[in-house]
Amino acid sequence: MQLRFECSLTGEEYVSQQAWRNASLTRCPLHPNGGCGFARHGSYERRSPPGTFIARWYCPRGHRTFSLLPDCLAARLPGTLAEVEAVVGAVEQAESVEAACSELRLEIELPGVLRWVRRRVQAIHASLNTLKGLLPELFGECVPRLGAFAERLGVIAVLPALRHIAAPYLRSLPVPLGFRPRCPRGGKPDRAFQHSLGPDPPTSLA
């Protein structure tokens, strides 16, 4: 299970400072009273940014691992939230996804690139839409786009800021901003996560 590691570092700083060494999880999320054998379980490496490790813990009684994902990194996607934000922001400002891909110098002839981009855009816009409903006093007036949220918050990097602001709701928000796993094709969400799921956000803004 992915948990939030509150951390204001960029992806580059997280790697150069080996900040996963500072991540700490003092109690088992399943058994806060202890006695389950909960212990640090090393760390695992992520492909991107190169040199990234994620601190991990294990509960033997619950047969569950817990990893602490820093606010700068995308959940269940390689890379940083800043990289996701650059792609989604480019699409918001472009006339079409295809135009954004050429701006981003992504080779749209390659199979899967448009899908790759659309998946990020849909997931982020679904998250923004859900946050409008969860935090109406803050985002109720915003269109569910990064530009509008950036203006409302007065920040440049919206997604890492939203990890912080939306911390109580991350299990209800889809990856890569939130920690809600994508449903297996046509199926129900992973059983392990059902207990903590909130209401389903719209799957598409189309």
Ligand SMILES: [Zn+2]
């Ligand atoms: Zn435990």
